[in-house]
Amino acid sequence: MRSARFSTPSRVAVTALLIVLVSCSGAPNQEKTFVLPSREQFATVGLAIGAHCGTLDCHGDPARNMRVYGINGQRLNAFDVTGFGGTTEDELRATYESIVVLQPEVLAAAVQAGGAGDDWLVLGKGRGRIQHAGGQQLVPGGAADRCVTSWVAGLFDDAFRIACEQGAIVAAPIEDF
Secondary structure, eight states: OOOOOOOHHHHHHHHHHHHHHHHTOOSOOOOOOOOOOOSTTHHHHHHHHHHHHOSTTTTTSTTOSSOOBSTTSBOSSTTOOTTSSOOOHHHHHHHHHHHHTSSHHHHHHHHHTTTOOSOSHHHHHHTTSSOOTTOOOSOTTSHHHHHHHHHHHTOOSHHHHHHHHHHTOOOOOOOOO
16 A cells, blocks of 8 residues: 655645644633623613714614614614604613623723723723714713713712713704804
């Protein structure tokens, strides 16, 4: 019986393939656990974010990677109509899930730091520190900004509630005639 012979280029290719396969077969991925902001306290935060970021021309658009669901934009239920009926609990849950998956390590660090910093993409873009097609939507120190940062910090006092209520109100732009 004749043994198979491989040419030098074939040996090099097989060796390279083995090296790649071995280098990719490291330890299995371990699950990471992050401390994220409260889901239970998100309802008022979700309404404030929805008012500033949830319109159909912004994050209420189904094509966006960070989606904000609710009355101002994309609806979860096909029978709900944009602009009518209020934001549902399911829409708030979906918005929460969409937001906390963006940079969970950075968000968890902000939670641990008591809400400090705007390294988290949502705050960086919302505050206008990072390029954002929608412009600045969270004025640092403004009601919506205080609402979001208090939520990240875990501060659920009267000041949080008032900031979120005020942050959910967006004045209509003044048009020049």
